[in-house]
Amino acid sequence: MNTQDKDRTIILEVQRGVGGGPSRTQEYELPEGAAASLLDGLRWVREHLDDTLAVRYSCINANACKECMMILDGKVVYACVVRMQPGARHQVAPLPNKARVRDLISEIAPVKERFDQEENADD
16 A cells, blocks of 8 residues: 555544453554445444444434444544544544443443343243
8 A cells, every 4th residue: 555545544443342341442444435434434344354343323314313323533423424534543432421332332222221131031
């Protein structure tokens, strides 16, 4: 890859981890044209670089589902609508005020709305 191509790549520094355990940052390099939105980029990473990266999305109607909310460069965003620029370096993390499930997946359902498997195990 020449210097000009390197200037056009997108670097994602993704915070990874499971539950309340330790976090680590993993860097992914996306070529120009691999992604218009952050969600496109994360899906590209899963398909081409690392199929273990955990990301949640449910794209039926943009900005309606809230499944792909995460932190991009310190701001809460919908990954499906935020755009990335060639040559940029971005820090990506799960929502800080929600319990992390794995990598970029945060628990978004209120506690009272979560399915309680123990309660329903006797059914």
